[in-house]
Amino acid sequence: MDGKELKRRLRQLLNEDSDSEWLDTRTTFDFLNEAATELVNKTHCLKGSQDITTVADQTDYNISPDFLKLFLKDSSGNYVIKFGDYNFIQWKDENEIIYGNNTTSVSQPDSFSISNADVPDAVTGTATSVGAATGGLSILADTAADFTNVEAGDSVNNTTDSSTGVVLSKTSTTILNVALFGGTDDDWTIADAYTIQPQGRYKLVLNPPPSEVETITLNFVKKPAPVYSDYQVFGFIDQYATALIKYAFMLYKYRDMNPGMGDAMYRYWDSALRGAGYETNQALNRQIKVSFKNGR
Numbered sequence: 001m002d003g004k005e006l007k008r009r010l011r012q013l014l015n016e017d018s019d020s021e022w023l024d025t026r027t028t029f030d031f032l033n034e035a036a037t038e039l040v041n042k043t044h045c046l047k048g049s050q051d052i053t054t055v056a057d058q059t060d061y062n063i064s065p066d067f068l069k070l071f072l073k074d075s076s077g078n079y080v081i082k083f084g085d086y087n088f089i090q091w092k093d094e095n096e097i098i099y100g101n102n103t104t105s106v107s108q109p110d111s112f113s114i115s116n117a118d119v120p121d122a123v124t125g126t127a128t129s130v131g132a133a134t135g136g137l138s139i140l141a142d143t144a145a146d147f148t149n150v151e152a153g154d155s156v157n158n159t160t161d162s163s164t165g166v167v168l169s170k171t172s173t174t175i176l177n178v179a180l181f182g183g184t185d186d187d188w189t190i191a192d193a194y195t196i197q198p199q200g201r202y203k204l205v206l207n208p209p210p211s212e213v214e215t216i217t218l219n220f221v222k223k224p225a226p227v228y229s230d231y232q233v234f235g236f237i238d239q240y241a242t243a244l245i246k247y248a249f250m251l252y253k254y255r256d257m258n259p260g261m262g263d264a265m266y267r268y269w270d271s272a273l274r275g276a277g278y279e280t281n282q283a284l285n286r287q288i289k290v291s292f293k294n295g296r
Helices: 003-013 025-043 094-100 238-255 259-275 278-287
Strands: 047-053 060-062 067-070 080-083 087-091 111-117 123-126 138-141 155-158 163-172 175-181 193-197 201-207 215-222
Touching: 003 025, 003 238, 025 067, 025 175, 025 215, 025 238, 060 111, 094 111, 094 201, 155 175
Parallel strands: 087 111
Antiparallel strands: 047 215, 060 201, 067 215, 080 087, 080 215, 111 201, 123 193, 138 175, 155 163, 155 193, 163 175
């Protein structure tokens, strides 16, 4: 279900006309995206994996920006990542790793943790071509740019027309798909200035550092790609759309100082999740265990 249909159904549930001044497109998409992230957090319905090549004596490795939380567990219920072809290492609290201060490299680390990584620097520049908005999506192109560290979900500002928005996807290191709101035009003309602020990132911390080059496979629950335009879709099945809309309804009611209605809608949201397969997914998640032993 695309962004346009989600907006329409939410507007109907709230009993608001299409020209309602109480609803605004940016807030509606903010609430729908918050709902989508919480839905994935509960159901684990979107998963991803990342292969990381280790470097001798290096502890920290950047994780994909769409990482939401760990997923894969061993038969004892411990979070694990795959190290090499056959071995698995377990998660350990970062505090234990810091206090242990084990810096002597080994062929296979004993454990790993997840920590905050440094946020990339803001990216600035000017648009070098026209990027008219279609369904709320516009193209930011800058032939002199380096968008290597820019990812979907990062904040973007057109400082010329005072609009703000979200990076939706990256076409190349010089071209982005974005959505803009609240400005004069909410699109791009040649020489419009921009500032992009990357969001927070995570890193993998190995304890102790590896002494050799090896491949790590990190399995995780991934954040849904942001939807801030009419023709985008979230990556999960449409059966979750009802739950998504009810959660966004709840957030609108809390904003409207109507917590009773918000609480009631939260119960409807939870029920809708279950109806769409929440209990089945949870049962499957409990059964997906790694049968291999650590191997050390």
